[in-house]
Amino acid sequence: MLAPSQINRWRESSSDYKMDAPxxxxxxxxxxxxxxxxxxxxxxxxxxxxxxxxxxxxxxxxxxxxxxxxxxxxxxxxxxxxxxxCTLHFRGTENLLDTLLSVDQSVITRIRHIRVRAFPFPLYASGRAEYYPTYYAANALTLLPGLCLDTLVVEDCWHGFGMGDGWRDVTTYFDIETLLKSAAWKELTYITPCTDFIASGYDHRRKRLAQPETWDEMIKESDGAESGATVKMFIVLYKQEKATGDERTEDGRIMQPWAAKPGHEVIENWRVAGPEQDLKGEVRIVARRGKMARPVQLGLSEKRTWKELKGKEGGFVPEDWKPYHNDMADAMGWLYGGWGRRMQLANSALNS
Known part of the structure; x- marks a missing residue:
């Protein structure tokens, strides 16, 4: 009987075998x-x-x-x-723009999965780093017309890095809301490492509403009440042994449904707080578009590099873009005068 090595050598020397090999x-x-x-x-x-x-x-x-x-x-x-x-995972918003503004439109229209940390992105119209408008991460998607994502996963850039600035709770809340209003995705998951974005009492202008029911109503109004569009909110408890639920994260942790009242309402009237308000853990907002929705980013048609857009004389500010300070007028001193503080936060997050 031939040894396996002899059989292999015979096969390699056989022209018939080579011709028929799949x-x-x-x-x-x-x-x-x-x-x-x-x-x-x-x-x-x-x-x-x-x-x-x-x-x-x-x-x-x-x-x-x-x-x-x-x-x-x-x-x-x-x-x-x-x-x-594949999934394109970007360190931050500007990395996303640096990469995708440099590729052909045919590639943009075929991208289906993106994960990114949602740093607000600045446009340096004056060339002075200490003064610039800073825009929502969702506005970056309008620079990519034709983007049609099956999944968009966005990570909160404001929490989880040891910073205690109260403004971050409001900015995270509006980051989520502007992303929910964008049109580039079929399923959106926003991940923030704590409940502070809505459960903290820092909201003296009362901009944050009870969630997820308000966002759920918003997306149903956009896509149709019977379309199947939903916005759900989950909490991944720090102590997993107390968690209950059927849905899990990609690494196997249990996600249980969670709802929250705005923090200032709870502080003013403790009776409005439910048992969920005391839970602590990572929060995930999961939104799915309706059956008849068109998840395509129409956006802007200008095809320029991110460097050219930032350096455009007079600035590059589409009329429907609103910088953070328009939503938080009292925060202008923090965004502009507190430039060093903002850079400290960004550097801490990027280097983690």
Missing amino acids: NLLTIPVELRELIYGFLFSGYNIRHGFKSSHIPDDKSESSNRIALLLTCRQVFAEAWRHLPLN
């Missing part, structure tokens, strides 16, 4: 398309981090991308499936 290009193209989609699903590409490319499975990372280098036919067939199935 390979990727011998199977139907429909099956190859399924393989490409499966190969790139769950694949993460990071931009702006110290290590720019850290996929979930390091051992398989090179093999996935190496497929694109095998031959021209495979490249032509497979590259289109990369933006459709």
Whole structure:
């Protein structure tokens, strides 16, 4: 009987075997398309981090991308499936703009999954760093017309870095609301590491409302009451042994439904507070668009680099954009006069 090594050598020397050996290009193209989609699903590409490319499975990372280098036919067939199935993870809003304003429109329209930390982004119209308007992260999406995301995951940039500035609670709240009003996504998940964005008492202008019911009504009014559009709020308790619920985070933690009254109302009248108000943990706002909604970002048609947009003489301020100080007039001194404080917060978050 031949040893396995002898059989392998016989197969390699057999012309008949070589001619009949199956390979990727011998199977139907429909099956190859399924393989490409499966190969790139769950694949993460990071931009702006110290290590720019850290996929979930390091051992398989090179093999996935190496497929694109095998031959021209495979490249032509497979590259289109990369933006459709991978997740682009950006360190911050400006990293997102730096990257996506430099790619072709055909790539923008095929991107389906983005994760980003929602830093407000400045436009340096005057060239002076100590004075500039600062805009919501949601406004950045309007610079990417044709963006049509299946999932958009946004991380809160204002909490979780040891800062105690009260204004961050209000800015996080409006970050969430402006993202809910944007049109570039089918499913939005906003992640903030604590309940302060709504449960703290710092809201003397009474801008924050009871949630998630108000946001749920807002999206139903936009997409239709019977469309299936929903906004839900979950809490991931710090002490998981006390958590209850069927839904889980990507790393297996339990998410339980959560609702909250604005903090100032609770302080003024403790009777309005429910038992949920005392819970502590990471909060996730999960929004899904309705069946008939058009999750396509129409946005602006100007195709310029982020550097050109920031440096445009006279500034680059579309009429429907509102900087933070328009929503919080009393915060102008913090955003402008307190420039060093804001940079301290941003640097702490970016370097974490």
